Amino acid sequence: MTIDFDRELNPAQREAALHMGGPVLVIAGAGSGKTRTIVYRLAHLVQTHVSPENILLLTFTRRASQEMLHRAGVVLGRPLTGASGGTFHSFAYSVLRRNAVEAGYPQGLTLMDRSDSEDLLGELKAHLDLGRGDRSYPKRATLADIITKSRNKELSIGGILDREAYHLLPYQADVERLAEEYRKAKRAQGLMDYDDLLFELERLLLEHPEIRDQLRRRYPFVMVDEYQDTNLVQARLVRLLAGDSGNVMAVGDDAQSIYAFRGAVVANILEFPQHFQNAKLIRLEQNYRSTQPILDLTNVVLAGAQMKFDKHLFTERTGGARPRIIQTLSDQSQAVQAVSIITDMASRHPLHEIAVLFRAGYQSYPLEVALTRAGLPYRKYGGVRFHEAAHVKDILAYLRLAANPADMLAWQRVLGFLKGVGGKTANKIATALLAGDTASLDKHKKRFPDLNPLLGELDALRRLNHAPAAALDRAMSFYAPSLVTLYPDDYPKRQAGLEQLSQIVVNYKSIEDFLADLCLDGTQTEDDRTENAIVLSTVHSAKGLEWRGVILIDLVEDRFPSKKAMQRQEDMEEERRLMYVACTRAKDELALIVPGSVFNRFNNCREPAVTSPFVTELPDTVADRYTETYTGGLRRNDEKLRPGIMTRDDGYLAPVICPEPVRRPAYEPGARPVSAAAAPRAQYDAAPPPKSSMDSAQSKFGLCEHKIFGQGKIVAEIPPDKYRVNFPGFGLKVIVKAYVKLL
DNA sequence: GGAGAGGGCGTTTTT
DNA sequence: CGCCCTCTCC
Numbered sequence: 226m227t228i229d230f231d232r233e234l235n236p237a238q239r240e241a242a243l244h245m246g247g248p249v250l251v252i253a254g255a256g257s258g259k260t261r262t263i264v265y266r267l268a269h270l271v272q273t274h275v276s277p278e279n280i281l282l283l284t285f286t287r288r289a290s291q292e293m294l295h296r297a298g299v300v301l302g303r304p305l306t307g308a309s310g311g312t313f314h315s316f317a318y319s320v321l322r323r324n325a326v327e328a329g330y331p332q333g334l335t336l337m338d339r340s341d342s343e344d345l346l347g348e349l350k351a352h353l354d355l356g357r358g359d360r361s362y363p364k365r366a367t368l369a370d371i372i373t374k375s376r377n378k379e380l381s382i383g384g385i386l387d388r389e390a391y392h393l394l395p396y397q398a399d400v401e402r403l404a405e406e407y408r409k410a411k412r413a414q415g416l417m418d419y420d421d422l423l424f425e426l427e428r429l430l431l432e433h434p435e436i437r438d439q440l441r442r443r444y445p446f447v448m449v450d451e452y453q454d455t456n457l458v459q460a461r462l463v464r465l466l467a468g469d470s471g472n473v474m475a476v477g478d479d480a481q482s483i484y485a486f487r488g489a490v491v492a493n494i495l496e497f498p499q500h501f502q503n504a505k506l507i508r509l510e511q512n513y514r515s516t517q518p519i520l521d522l523t524n525v526v527l528a529g530a531q532m533k534f535d536k537h538l539f540t541e542r543t544g545g546a547r548p549r550i551i552q553t554l555s556d557q558s559q560a561v562q563a564v565s566i567i568t569d570m571a572s573r574h575p576l577h578e579i580a581v582l583f584r585a586g587y588q589s590y591p592l593e594v595a596l597t598r599a600g601l602p603y604r605k606y607g608g609v610r611f612h613e614a615a616h617v618k619d620i621l622a623y624l625r626l627a628a629n630p631a632d633m634l635a636w637q638r639v640l641g642f643l644k645g646v647g648g649k650t651a652n653k654i655a656t657a658l659l660a661g662d663t664a665s666l667d668k669h670k671k672r673f674p675d676l677n678p679l680l681g682e683l684d685a686l687r688r689l690n691h692a693p694a695a696a697l698d699r700a701m702s703f704y705a706p707s708l709v710t711l712y713p714d715d716y717p718k719r720q721a722g723l724e725q726l727s728q729i730v731v732n733y734k735s736i737e738d739f740l741a742d743l744c745l746d747g748t749q750t751e752d753d754r755t756e757n758a759i760v761l762s763t764v765h766s767a768k769g770l771e772w773r774g775v776i777l778i779d780l781v782e783d784r785f786p787s788k789k790a791m792q793r794q795e796d797m798e799e800e801r802r803l804m805y806v807a808c809t810r811a812k813d814e815l816a817l818i819v820p821g822s823v824f825n826r827f828n829n830c831r832e833p834a835v836t837s838p839f840v841t842e843l844p845d846t847v848a849d850r851y852t853e854t855y856t857g858g859l860r861r862n863d864e865k866l867r868p869g870i871m872t873r874d875d876g877y878l879a880p881v882i883c884p885e886p887v888r889r890p891a892y893e894p895g896a897r898p899v900s901a902a903a904a905p906r907a908q909y910d911a912a913p914p915p916k917s918s919m920d921s922a923q924s925k926f927g928l929c930e931h932k933i934f935g936q937g938k939i940v941a942e943i944p945p946d947k948y949r950v951n952f953p954g955f956g957l958k959v960i961v962k963a964y965v966k967l968l
Numbered sequence: 969g970g971a972g973a974g975g976g977c978g979t980t981t982t983t
Numbered sequence: 984c985g986c987c988c989t990c991t992c993c
Contacts, residue, residue: 286983314983339982357989360976364987419983486981585980607981647970745983765981787980803981826984827978 228272228300234258234265241474241507242266245273248471248501250452250494253478254538255523255809256514256771260293263448263476267297267305270446277307281444281466285451287311287746289769293450309444313459314419315745317426321417322737324436328429330415333737335629336744337411337418340613342369344634345416348648349406355399363393363400372404376420377456377488389793414631423458430465441468451769452477452497456488464500471501480527480536483765483803485795491532512538514771516545519815522847523808529842530801531794548808548815550840553853555831556779556820560595562853563776566816567601567759570774574813576602578773580760582807584785588778589761602758607766612743616708616719617726621740623700624693627686628736631659639683642707643675693739697730764807775811780819781834804839817848929965936968 230239238258241251242265253259263282271277284290290310298305309316318336321328337345347365356362363371371393375385382401386394393400411417417425430437447466449455452475455463467473475497482491498504512520520540527536551566553559563581570579583589586607596603611617618638625635633655640651650669654676657665670676682703689696701723708723709716733739760772779785786800808815823834850862929950930936941949946962 312983360988422983484982487983587979610982645970649969763981784980789980799981829984 228265228268230265230269234262235509235511237507237509237511238262238265241476241509242269244474244505244507245270246470246472248467248497248504249474249507250497250501250504251474251476251507251509252494253476253509254512254536255478255481255806256512257509257538258511258513259450259476259478259509260289260296260769262509263293263450264296264300266448266474267293267308268300271297271301271305275446277305278309279444280308280446281316281448282308282310283313283316283447283449283463284310285312285454285768287315289450312745313455313462314422315742317422317462318741318745320426320436320440321422321429322741324429324433327433327436328425330417332415332631333629334415334417335625335632335635335737336422336741337416337634338610338613338744339369339419340618341416341634342373342407342418344637345410346372346403346407348633348637349403349410351648353402353406355403363396367393368400368403371400372407373418373420374486374488375404376424377458379457379488410633414633415629416632416634423456423462427458427462427465430462437465438468440466445470445472447472448474448476450476453479453482453491453494454484454487454489455493457490457493460490460493460500467501471504473501479532480530480802481768481806481809483768483799483806485799510537510539512540513542514812515540515809516542516813518545518547518847519808519811519813522548522815522843523805525843525847526801526805526808526839529839530805531798545813548811548817548848549851550817550819550843550848551851551853551859552819552821552836554821554855556591556823556834558853558857559778559818559820560591561857562859563592563778563818564595564599564601566776567596567774568599570814574773576757576759579776580762580767580770580772580774580810581776581778582762582764582767582810583778584764584787584803586763588784592761592778596759603761604758605761607763611722611725614719614722616712616723619707619711620697620700620704620723620726621743623683623686623704624696624736624740626683627690627696628740630687639679640676642711643673643679646673690736691734693733693736694727694730696736697727697739701727764803767810768806771810771812773812774814774816775807776816776818777807778818778820779823780817780837780840781823782837783834784823785837786839801839804837928968930968931960931965937965939965 230242234242235258238261241249241262244266251259251262253262267280267282270280282290282293284293290312294305294308294310311319321330321334325331325333343365346368350356350365350368367390371382371385371390374380374389375382378385380388382404383394383397386397386400411421430440444466447463449463454477463473463475475494477494479491479494482489482494485491498506515523517540520538524538551562553562567579567581581589581592589605593603593605612621619642622635622638625632626639629635633652636655637648637651640646640654641648646654654666654669656662657669658680682699686696686699689699705720708719712719729743730739733742760770762770777785782788782791785804786797790796790800808817817840819836819840820834822831824830825832851859852862854860927939928936929939929948931950937950939948939950943949948960948962948965950960950965
């Protein structure tokens with residue numbers, strides 16, 4: 226089958242797709258046919274007699290690479306088999322496993338997911354007797370966070386604490402110690418976390434040039450998607466793999482970099498030309514996804530960024546409605562309004578072409594209730610992962626012990642099912658077992674009659690190492706009684722979930738690979754029944770996807786942008802790019818919902834919410850604004866009457882400190898986004914100056930009164946003109962001094 | 969050292 | 984509210 230590249234691709238896409246050798250960087254704006262370009266390049270390579278075996282396609286999710294390889298097969302008219310595709314992590318795993326001896330893991334290796342890391346750190350913390358009696362001691366999740374950040378950003382623990390958690394600086398020595406113990410424990414137990422995969426692969430390639438060269442010969446064609454989200458070690462891996470020929474195609478969009486928290490450095494994409502000499506640069510700038518009104522809005526979002534994005538996206542889809550901004554009374558009514566917007570959109574698009582996006586997983590809960598009530602099917606991406614559910618981890622612990630007897634985390638879990646056995650005893654039993662201390666093991670067996678049968682069962686599982694389906698089946702039967710005892714409320718549902726596992730396992734030849742894939746494949750198991758369903762997704766999980774109708778919810782301060790990001794300028798920048806990614810997912814329709822109040826679990830009450838700066842700054846020229854009425858309807862805001870979507874008359878300010886408050890000039894639709902220097906960012910906290918002067922010394926730590934929040938206690942002064950005040954029922958607020966009366 | 973009861977406290981994002 | 988940590992009693 227001949228492929229008509231001239232017809233199928235525009236000139237820039239074609240240049241990328243037909244590129245044969247040498248380094249090339251493809252800057253692909255949102256919706257510019259990036260996937261299509263990669264797909265056609267794959268097809269072109271194979272058509273010009275490059276063996277699929279010689280192609281390595283590294284992507285951000287496994288789903289993305291599968292889809293690209295599949296589509297390339299469709300273009301070619303025959304399946305493209307033999308090409309290697311996957312994430313950096315899954316590629317690293319397969320290389321390390323193939324070279325386990327050289328990598329220093331002759332006994333094999335077990336992958337840890339995030340909760341395993343936290344469990345291990347919790348263990349170590351308890352074992353080292355750290356943090357007892359100290360309520361503010363960093364929790365295991367925090368410890369895991371700091372350690373993985375330190376590795377991904379390749380900064381010291383102190384550096385991370387200094388930058389993003391200075392309140393934990395007193396614990397620096399402890400965290401360093403825990404990080405070291407964590408490293409040793411993993412090593413001793415044949416465990417690897419996500420970060421280890423990348424660093425161990427790098428080490429392997431550096432220490433064994435023959436393996437590196439073998440990989441280079443195997444993969445003369447390397448392609449890396451989402452290059453803006455690679456971190457330092459990933460970029461070094463690309464260089465190690467590319468070798469002197471530097472035959473790499475990197476594809477990405479600096480404006481869509483949203484993984485800095487995971488160590489992604491935009492510098493990788495910006496410095497690609499320095500790392501690979503004579504790199505060709507190709508820009509894809511025509512947007513094929515969105516209508517012009519949607520692009521107008523996304524261009525405003527991007528124009529507000531401090532960093533200069535030299536982009537000029539254009540589209541030929543000139544028609545279409547302007548995006549809507551809808552102010553609802555609360556997050557509860559937001560869910561109801563979202564459902565009615567969905568119902569309306571559903572008259573124009575199939576359900577699976579409609580998505581609701583949000584900043585964090587929990588934000589969809591009220592909507593999920595509303596959708597269920599309305600009888601609308603939905604599918605959620607980016608929530609609790611299938612393999613992290615407790616019952617799944619339970620059953621997998623048996624299999625982990627079949628593959629790796631040194632895995633103490635698995636021992637803890639499995640032995641913990643025995644009545645009267647907790648963490649300490651589990652440790653003792655496992656240690657005795659591994660040390661071959663039959664005497665003390667016999668004592669344990671006497672004390673816990675269920676121990677011996679359990680060990681017998683585990684032995685049986687070990688013999689099934691290369692029959693994972695049979696092993697899983699056995700483990701399930703053995704575990705079934707515990708399932709009922711452990712989860713009396715919902716064990717039938719969990720049992721059904723476990724059934725899905727047995728459908729997955731049939732694709733594997735060894736327990737080890739089965740376990741690794743569950744860890745590496747973030748996707749939940751597919752639920753076929755809800756194929757035509759509305760998609761609910763975090764913005765991060767929505768990366769690379771598109772829908773005809775997109776609804777963004779919870780566009781208020783502390784939610785989107787997230788509370789944690791509002792302290793620092795560069796985090797706010799990433800939130801902005803996230804907002805950009807979210808809005809650019811929409812093809813035909815975009816609705817932004819701003820709840821006027823949100824439920825605060827902490828106080829168990831609803832509190833007023835401030836509209837997200839990303840919405841406040843949008844001029845009326847790019848969106849139509851609506852307000853929810855008390856009777857539940859929507860009223861189009863009249864230009865003259867519109868008081869601004871959320872007035873700041875109460876003086877309530879978000880804790881954002883803007884270095885140089887400058888007003889941005891009015892935006893003209895269609896204008897080319899300009900650099901930050903020319904267009905200063907919108908001022909978030911544009912409040913009138915204090916109207917009266919007050920003696921701050923006297924007011925410190927006293928009581929004050931605010932006309933909305935009532936009486937509160939001043940806990941800090943924020944120079945030059947604000948207080949941090951704790952209002953009962955509302956929590957901590959930053960308030961301009963002029964708006965509170967001292968008591 | 970385990971099991972169960974009571975209290976503080978805080979929600980990003982993912983391989 | 985729910986998780987996690989601590990305390991108490993066995």
